[in-house]
Amino acid sequence: MKLTLKIWRQKNAQAKGKFETYTVEANEHMSFLEMLDVLNEELVNQKKEPVAFEHDCREGICGACSLVINGQPHGPMNGTTTCQVHMRHYKDGDTIVIEPYRAKAFPVMKDLVVDRSAFDRIIQAGGFISVNTGQAQDANAIPVDHDVASSAFDAATCIGCGACVAACPNASAMLFTSAKVAHLNMLPQGKVEAQQRVLNMVKQMDIEGFGRCSNITACEAECPKGISVTNIARMNREYLGASLGSEKTA
């Protein structure tokens, strides 16, 4: 199949970017990123600079790949990262617009690559359980209800790709932050620091320049791991409880 690609090209963080148009010959078995590999190899063969995009595991788990494809983070498929989108979902003659994530807190570094280090700083603010190596008791000492463990796991499957931010008209990081708060605060091991955690992480989220949540829930719709917006409701509840119902401050 022959495709027309309109791709955002931007030399570096300071430069002004623009769309460039390319054509590429793909087949239905290729993944989306393999289609971009084909384009890049052609560009290199023509002594031109290939399109920079982030990717690594290509199994949908590392969270490195991103891209906004025809206006949707990670493309058209539900519950799928860009690297797992296959070209069988496109047809000959299609035009595909490929952009980087657009959010104040995720500045573009080059072409389709953005800086997502704000997410790391949110985790550093409190997305952990304070236990040093060697301090742990026997793993079976604290039973955890099967369903609680299962819900905590569901929240913990977040891959930190940032699609939630890219999908949100406010560029809010509430889904990402709340998924981590939910994962840790639900478990007995994480309860000790629950209040401090939610206060610190929310504060950091605000410092990074992410927007507020206005319950549009585009984040859930675009999340490749199906992280639920109920995590946001939970975080709001915990935040309220911690701000009003405790002496703790961020």
Add this chain to the structure above:
Amino acid sequence: MKLDGKVPPGPLAEKWTTYQSTVPLVAPNNKRRLEIIVVGSGLAGAAAAASLGELGYNVKCFTYHDSPRRAHSIAAQGGINAAKNYSNDGDSVYRLFYDTIKGGDYRSREANVHRLAEVSTNIIDQAVAQGVPFAREYGGLLENRSFGGVQVSRTFYAKGQTGQQLLIGAYQALSRQIARGSVEMYNRHEMMDIVTIDGKARGIIARNLVTGEIERHGAHAVLLCTGGYGNVFYLSTNAMNCNATAAWRAVRRGALMANPCFTQIHPTCIPQSGDYQSKLTLMSESLRNDGRVWVPKKKEDAKAIQEGRKKGTDIPEEDRDYFLERRYPAFGNLVPRDVASRAAKVACDEGLGVAPTGLAVFLDFSAAIERYGRSEAHLKGMHNADAATIRQLGEKVIEDKYGNLFEMYEKITGENPYKLPMKIYPAVHYTMGGVWVDYNLETNIPGLFVLGEANFSDHGANRLGASALMQGLADGYFVAPYTVGNFLSGEIRTPKIDPNAPEFMKTAEEVQERLSKLMNIKGNQSVESFHRRLGKIMWDHCGMARNAEDLQKGRQLIRELREEYYKDLFVPGDLNEFNPELEKAHRVADFLELGELMMLDAFNRNESCGGHFREEYQDEKGEAKRNDKDYAYVAAWEWTDTSKDPILHKEELVFENVELKTRSYE
């Protein structure tokens, strides 16, 4: 050079405990003055950086990713072993030790493996305390499953995302130390070289991948936690950026490369579909708990499937060959990876493969779906449930266990594995070989440590499933904090390492020259095209089955390819900018040297053991013939010059606690 494994004296089971209680310590006031560089932020790297930071050292951690959470440990699916014996099925530290030694075909160091089995239990405790949401029984306690090459259930898991959950746990521990300032994190930085001063590792040269700047970083000790070199084959289950550069640069500075030919070909991967393909995707070994591997008995059926005229479900039960169950009744579908891969290759070589390429076998869940379905129906009191209902109930159970894997399979292949058997084929997955280290995980360069997949130490010639996560975390959380301290206790008088020392300036200059050289070839071929060709040479000559003639031919082909590389490579862009093509070019240059050494190592090892199968050395049934008399050693190679042969050093493996036996899974 005499290789000293520095294995502590005393009975096997007491070595590590004695070591821990007698190792020299570093006082807290001195820890604050000492600096450690950790390269890599996967399970081994993140765990080591976090643990050393907690102890009070000043740690700098480097990753080429945009965040430490992206390391490829994240993609590990099936689980992590630990000798907890929570299943009450006869497991023990000794049994885990024994299974690992046997699974590795008696080519690993006893003392290291025993220590690994000992600390395995601590890892699970640590991970649970960090909030890793392992699978649990309804009573709230941890659940286990079984993996290849063992007869107990000792594998802890979090659906098919165990690596992700463990890495996130380590990443969070690391993040906590970053917040405290005890670890300084360098994202988007790639290690380009090791700096040695007076024979000791004293720092690294790193390239800032955003600006292209070459940076010099000093430390009292350097830990490489940089993973394996499977991408030398181009197509593997490794992530696209996985590379051997850190390890290879250490070898170029005098460290030794041990058993590089020991590569693991994983039996259950999604088969290749075209030449444009960039990587292969693993389907977790855990699937072999419930999936049955088969090919048609008749060639005409296989041909019909290859040509799309028949489906797997069209083949009646009596015309199927469940070849693992037939050949290895004791372990059945759960034989170790090397054995399963080879058996699949044999079936496909006979023309019984089931993909258009002829290179695939079935992994079939229909029997498990029916079994689980019946059991569920029984639980629900439905004693006359029809076939469709049973199937539906069974599919639900399979979905709970492997949902994400089935989904991933369907996304990639477009086929529904609940209805049609999966098609799988072996692919390069893990490298048992790696940088030679002693019991301290220290190389022959004092102060240079290598952890996790990057070292050679624990898995011999074949790694058992769910043991990579165990080793990465064991090395990082529980071994390195003691052994690195052992080295640093002798460095408390060493002042801060000056990154402006002449050794740093010289190494940085060499790095700069190497990069300029790659940029200035200005030939006509892309890095990718060279890498693809290298991979094909490796797979054809040093793949699942090897022989002396092919290996020699392969070695020559790599030399020619390397020559062509330095004549006709084209790297676009500039040195001083974000330039992924330049990053790849530097990595592939190192693969082109390592690949040659792998051929040489495989040629030198005149035996078949584990993942290394030499066609000349097999019995009448096609099983591997090991040669303990001549090859019960670690082959540690010293690099001299690309134009000369590397020098072989041997560390004889001494087995005091296990008897060397022919590995049988029949």
